[in-house]
Structures are given as structure tokens and as C-alpha cells.
Amino acid sequence: MKQLTNAEEEIMKILWKLEKANVKAIIEEMPKPKPAYNTVSTIVRILENKGFVDYEKQGKGHVYFPVVKQQDYSNQTINTLVDNYFQGSFKSMVSFFVKKNDISLKEMESILKDINKKD
Template sequence: MKQLTKAEEEVMHILWEMKEGIVKDILKGFKDKQPAYNTVATVLKVLKKKEIVDYRKVGNIYMYYPLISKEEYSSYQMKHLLKNYFGGSFARLAAFFAKDNEMDIEELEELLKDAGHTSNS
């Protein structure tokens, strides 16, 4: 799986929520400033090339849909973050978030306990 740009992620979040859609519908999913039609169409072409989305042709329209789930991409992102920024150590990641979010010892222990339980499932 390849890393997505911010623009690609924005389009994917909309597409994951919609399940499938045409460019015009994806444009409506932007909450703030709506990009140009051609911009979204180009992003979708790049995502197709990266094998993140595909489309089916319905008449003259391309109906785009995700090839990976939001959960699969989130898992990939977390593994990438863990490997590249915390040396693969969940404990370092937890310590970083604990410090950054001013967690108390009980919250940190609960986080580590949950992480241990999840990784053994």
C-alpha cells in the first residue's frame, strides 16, 4: 500500500463514507472549500493508479469505489507511524501520547493493557 497525500486522503474519507460515487457527488462531500471538478477527477485517477480505488462505468459516468477499507488504511498508517517515528515500539508511542496529552498513570496503564490485549487477539 502506498502513502496518500492530504488531498487523496480527503477524497478517500468522502468515498469511504459514501461507499461509491461520481465526481459530482464526491465534490458535495467537501465541508469547507470545494475543489474544482478537474482536481477531484485527477486525484481519483491517481488513486486508481495506486490501486486504492476503482470504478465501473454506468453509461457515460464513472462510479468510483474504494478498494481498501478505512480500517485497512488506518492500520497501515499506524504501522507506518510506529515504525518510522517510534522505532516500532508501542511503548514509545504510548509514552509520547501520554506526555503530549498529560495522561495520568492509570490512563497509561489502561492504554498499555488494552494494547497488549488487542495484539494477542
């Protein structure tokens, strides 16, 4: 799976949220200042070429929908981060974030409780 640019990821987040949308609907979800229609249309076509979205013909236009699930992309992105910056060690990554964000023992216990609930 290819990595997305920030602009591509922003559009994918909108498509994951809406599930299906034309370019106009995507633009409506974007913050001001709104990008040009052609810019968003071009990015959506790039996402289609990368295999992230597909479309259905609707009248004269297209309605786009995600082909890649957000969870799958998130997992791949996190794995790439761990591989590239933490030598493949999730333990090193967690340790880094705990130290960097000054997480207390109480917060760590709460995080571990949440993790154990999901098992």
C-alpha cells in the first residue's frame, strides 16, 4: 500500500467519513479557504490511480468511495512509522511517547486497563 500525501490523506478522511461523495460534497467538508474544484478532482483521480478510491457513474458525474479501509491504512502507516523510526520495535515507540509526553504512572495504568478491556 502506498503512502499518501497530506492533501490525499485529507480527502481520504472525508471519504471515509462520508462513505460516498462527489467532488462538490468533498469540497463542502473541507475547511476554508476551500480548494479549487479542479484541484480536488485531480487529487481524487490520483487516489483512484493509487487504488484507494473507485467511483460509480451518476448522471454526468462520478460518485467516489473508498476502496481501502481507514483501519487498514492506519495500521500500515503505524507499522511504517515503527519500522522507519523505531527499528521495528513497538516497545521503543511506546517508551518514546511516554517519555516525550511525560505520562504519569496513573495514566499508564489507565491505558493498560483500556488495552486489557479490548482483549
